[in-house]
Amino acid sequence: MAAAGRLELVVVRHGVTQWNRERRYQGQRDIPLLLPDALPGLDRLRGELEKQIFDAVHCSDLTRCRQTLAHVIEGRERAWPTHFDARLRELDFGDYEGRTYDELKSQPFYRTWIDSEGRQPPPGGESTADLRRRLDAWFTDLVDGCSPHGHHRTLVVCHGGVTRELRRRFEGIGFWEGGVVQAEGRRFTFIHDGEGWQCSSSSAVPVPASATP
Template sequence: MAAAGRLAITVVRHGLTAWNIERRYQGQRDIPLLLPDAVPGLDRLRDDLRRYQAEQPFNAIYSSDLIRCRQTLAHVLEGREGDTALHVEPRLREMDFGAYEGKCYEELKDLPAYRAWIDSQGEQAPPEGESAAALRARLDAWFDDLLEAAEAHAWQRLLVVTHGGVIRELRRRFEAIDFWDGSVAQAEGRRFMFDKQGGAWQCSWSSAVPAPASAR
């Protein structure tokens, strides 16, 4: 079991892409980072994670297999790639937006199916895409496996590099906020602290990553 029944999981979103700027649905399209535009945000995240790891390093790292996450991870590790075990995890991909991927709001806003999808808060799957329930199911399976591994290896600190929709869903369940209120910017995220209580892991608090300057 993780030492003292505590586990800190730092979950961050990938850096900036061209489709982020154009406000296009990326979903599971393998879109790379927009360089050099993404670098300032990645540098800020890298510096924050280095300060955090100076106290105690990450025991393991999980990353979506999409290139924008793998590029983000390579930048924030920069020279420390071999220090920690890396788990490349397709279940950490963004929601599959199906036929809407590559399109922006202005192209879709008048489509009845798109309006129905928005009004359902994603519970109704987009054409050829994934419902919010399907996203929750794959994240549930991944998170159960993560906790099992954390207990087996006595992990205390984990890093996860993923996508905006995944972080929204984690914030919804662990911070008890609305899915649409849980957005984070590119190269930013949240740190969740879990305590084991009565045989179950419970999120006791969360905070912004990178930490605000006033909190350092």
């Protein structure tokens, strides 16, 4: 019997931006990284990934993710096929983009959105079900290209909301519970059980200092 396949997804959030510092909802606004402030986090992430070999790279097409990717794989840009994919964009926050919690907290529609864990879309924006549909389509395309008996490793550079949704799906936690800070992420490991790919583990990227020998 052929050995079971293995797939690793190394999913990382882009580096820090000015709107992150100001705690503004960015959504699908094309906000660049805040440089040089973003560099310490990006350098730490590059150090974590510098010895890892990937079969493919998938990246949101927004500037902050493109810049993050360029930094963390600098010198290895041509090593693996790279796919820039709008399906990996942040949740569309609609009318809330560019605004802060303090500006919105007294609005009833905003409270409904928060309390519903995003199931109720913000005005002019996406619900988490909308986000889930495009990520499901992306993930299906990804695994369709993976042999059920091979070993695969893919780097994914995306956004906080995308990472939250992947954690909700593969770790079984609440959407708002799955946040990661900028220039950090998760490593998901999948095993092919003969019928499909099943997530077997999830861990932090970079590895927390307290977890290293």
